[in-house]
Amino acid sequence: MSKCEHCIVRQFSSLNALNKSELIRISECKESVIIKKGEVIFEEGQHLDGIYCIRSGICKLTKLSDNGRQQIIKFVKSGDLLGQRTVISNDTVNLSAIAIQDMEVCFIPKNEIQDAFQNNQRFSGEVIKVLCNDLREADNTIVSMAQKPVKERLAYYLLHLLEDFGVDEEGFLAVQLSREEIAGMVGTATESLIRMLSDYSKKGLIETKGKRIKILDTMQMERLSEGF
Amino acid sequence: MSKCEHCIVRQFSSLNALNKSELIRISECKESVIIKKGEVIFEEGQHLDGIYCIRSGICKLTKLSDNGRQQIIKFVKSGDLLGQRTVISNDTVNLSAIAIQDMEVCFIPKNEIQDAFQNNQRFSGEVIKVLCNDLREADNTIVSMAQKPVKERLAYYLLHLLEDFGVDEEGFLAVQLSREEIAGMVGTATESLIRMLSDYSKKGLIETKGKRIKILDTMQMERLSEGF
DNA sequence: CAATTAATATGATTTTTGTCATGATATTTG
DNA sequence: CAAATATCATGACAAAAATCATATTAATTG
Numbered sequence: 300m301s302k303c304e305h306c307i308v309r310q311f312s313s314l315n316a317l318n319k320s321e322l323i324r325i326s327e328c329k330e331s332v333i334i335k336k337g338e339v340i341f342e343e344g345q346h347l348d349g350i351y352c353i354r355s356g357i358c359k360l361t362k363l364s365d366n367g368r369q370q371i372i373k374f375v376k377s378g379d380l381l382g383q384r385t386v387i388s389n390d391t392v393n394l395s396a397i398a399i400q401d402m403e404v405c406f407i408p409k410n411e412i413q414d415a416f417q418n419n420q421r422f423s424g425e426v427i428k429v430l431c432n433d434l435r436e437a438d439n440t441i442v443s444m445a446q447k448p449v450k451e452r453l454a455y456y457l458l459h460l461l462e463d464f465g466v467d468e469e470g471f472l473a474v475q476l477s478r479e480e481i482a483g484m485v486g487t488a489t490e491s492l493i494r495m496l497s498d499y500s501k502k503g504l505i506e507t508k509g510k511r512i513k514i515l516d517t518m519q520m521e522r523l524s525e526g527f
Numbered sequence: 528m529s530k531c532e533h534c535i536v537r538q539f540s541s542l543n544a545l546n547k548s549e550l551i552r553i554s555e556c557k558e559s560v561i562i563k564k565g566e567v568i569f570e571e572g573q574h575l576d577g578i579y580c581i582r583s584g585i586c587k588l589t590k591l592s593d594n595g596r597q598q599i600i601k602f603v604k605s606g607d608l609l610g611q612r613t614v615i616s617n618d619t620v621n622l623s624a625i626a627i628q629d630m631e632v633c634f635i636p637k638n639e640i641q642d643a644f645q646n647n648q649r650f651s652g653e654v655i656k657v658l659c660n661d662l663r664e665a666d667n668t669i670v671s672m673a674q675k676p677v678k679e680r681l682a683y684y685l686l687h688l689l690e691d692f693g694v695d696e697e698g699f700l701a702v703q704l705s706r707e708e709i710a711g712m713v714g715t716a717t718e719s720l721i722r723m724l725s726d727y728s729k730k731g732l733i734e735t736k737g738k739r740i741k742i743l744d745t746m747q748m749e750r751l752s753e754g755f
Numbered sequence: 756c757a758a759t760t761a762a763t764a765t766g767a768t769t770t771t772t773g774t775c776a777t778g779a780t781a782t783t784t785g
Numbered sequence: 786c787a788a789a790t791a792t793c794a795t796g797a798c799a800a801a802a803a804t805c806a807t808a809t810t811a812a813t814t815g
Contacts (some may be wrong), residue, residue, distance in 0.1 A: 362666065364674035365754045372666050388659035393666055417648065430658055431616035437665035438590065438600050438621055444672035445714025446592035448803095449772070478793060486673025488773050493794060509781080510792095526593045676773095676801070706763065716803055721764060737811080738762095 311378030313425035340396040356402030454524035539606030541653035568624035584630030682752035
C-alpha cells in the first residue's frame with residue numbers, strides 16, 4: 300500500500316500541513332479504495348466515520364430537491380478532501396457524493412482527522428481556509444441561482460468547468476457530464492438545457508461532440524454570463 | 528462603557544468560549560457603535576479590520592447581482608458575530624451588511640479575534656461550528672433557489688422568518704421587510720412577490736397590514752413550501 | 756398639512772422556462 | 786450483433802415569472 304508521506308496528491312490538500320509523524324500514523328490506518336464512475340461514495344443523511352482524500356478522478360456533490368431533481372452543488376477532484384465539514388462539525392452528511400469518473404480515494408478515519416485538527420494548528424488552519432472558501436463560493440452561487448436567468452447561468456458554469464478542469468488535447472472540456480447532469484448543475488430542466496446548448500452551438504459559441512463540449516468563444520461566453 | 532464580561536448577549540455567541548482574561552482584553556479595546564436602520568455596516572469588496580458582535584437589532588447580508596438587484600443571503604441578529612469568515616480567512620468582504628432595524632453592535636479589532644482564534648481551542652471550535660452551519664445552510668439555499676419555483680420559496684422563507692424571529696404581540700412576524708427586500712430574499716421581481724403575497728392573502732394563508740405579515744396557516748404553508 | 760416622493764398593488768403583455776410528446780442517436784446487454 | 790434501454794434532440798404547448806404601464810396608498814418633508 301502506498302504511503303501518504305510520498306503521495307504527490309497530498310501536496311495540494313490540507314494534509315500537506317501535517318508533520319511526518321502524523322502522516323505516518325494516517326498512512327498506517329488509511330484505506331485505499333477504487334470507486335467506479337457512477338458509484339455513490341456517500342449519501343445525504345448518512346453518518347460518516349472519516350474523510351476521503353481524492354487521489355484521482357472527480358466526483359459531484361449533489362442534493363435531491365423536492366421535485367426529484369439532483370442539484371449539483373460542487374465538484375471535488377484530486378487533491379481535495381471530501382467530508383471535511385461533516386467530520387469537523389460532527390454532523391450527518393448534507394450532500395451525496397457520486398463519482399463522475401473512476402476514482403482512487405483514500406479513506407482516513409474520523410478520529411485521526413479530529414486529532415490532527417485539534418493538535419495541529421497549521422492543519423486546522425488549512426481546513427478552515429477551505430471551508431471559508433466553500434462558504435464564499437456558496438454565497439456567490441446563491442446569487443447566481445436566485446437572480447440570473449438560466450442562459451447566463453449556463454455560460455457561467457461552462458466557464459467554471461473550463462477553469463476547474465481545463466481541456467483535453469482537442470480542446471474539449473476535460474470533464475464529461477450528461478445533459479441531465481449539466482441541467483442539475485445549472486438548475487434547470489434537461490430539455491431546456493439541451494435547447495440552450497443547441498442555441499449556443501448555432502451561434503458558434505460552443506461545439507459539441509456527443510457529451511464533449513468545446514468552448515469556442517470564451518470572451519463572448521463571459522459577456523453572456525454577465526447578462527449581455 | 529459596558530463590559531463584555533457582563534454582557535448577556537455574549538452568552539449566545541462564540542465569544543462565550545473566551546476566558547475571563549481574554550474577555551477583559553477585548554472589553555478594553557472594543558468599540559460600541561449605534562447603527563440606524565438602513566445604514567451600511569460594511570460593503571462587499573471592502574477590507575474589514577475586525578468583527579462585529581450584535582447586541583441588538585437585525586441586519587441583512589446582501590450581494591448585488593449583475594441585474595442590479597440585491598439578493599439577501601442571510602440575516603444576522605443579536606448574539607451573532609458578523610464578519611467572522613472575512614477575518615479568519617483574511618479576505619475581503621463578500622457580502623454587504625445593512626441594518627434593517629436600529630442596532631447596537633460592538634466592534635472588536637481583527638488582531639484580538641485572530642489571537643483568540645489561535646490560542647483558544649474552544650473559541651475557534653465554536654466559530655468553526657458556526658461557519659460549518661452557514662455552509663450547510665448555504666448549500667440548502669442553493670438547492671431551493673435552483674429548483675423550487677418562486678411560490679414555494681416564498682412560503683419557505685416566510686416560515687424561516689417565523690422561526691428565526693418569531694412574532695410580535697399581535698402575531699405578526701417580528702421582523703419587518705419591504706416588499707422589495709422580501710423579493711430580494713426569495714430571488715424574484717418585486718411585482719411578482721407582491722402578487723404572490725396577495726394571492727396568499729386571498730387564500731387565507733397570511734394576513735398583511737402594511738409591511739407586517741402574519742402567517743395564519745403554518746401547516747398549509749409548510750405543505751406549500753414543499754411543492755404541494 | 757399640502758406636496759412630493761417612495762412603496763405597494765394590479766392589469767396587460769412578453770419572455771422565459773417547464774412539461775409532454777415523439778423521434779433520432781447512442782449505449783448497454785443478452 | 787440485434788434487441789433493449791438510456792440519452793439526446795426538437796416541436797408544440799402550458800405554466801411561471803419578468804417587464805412595462807399605471808393606479809393607489811403610505812411616508813416624508815418643506
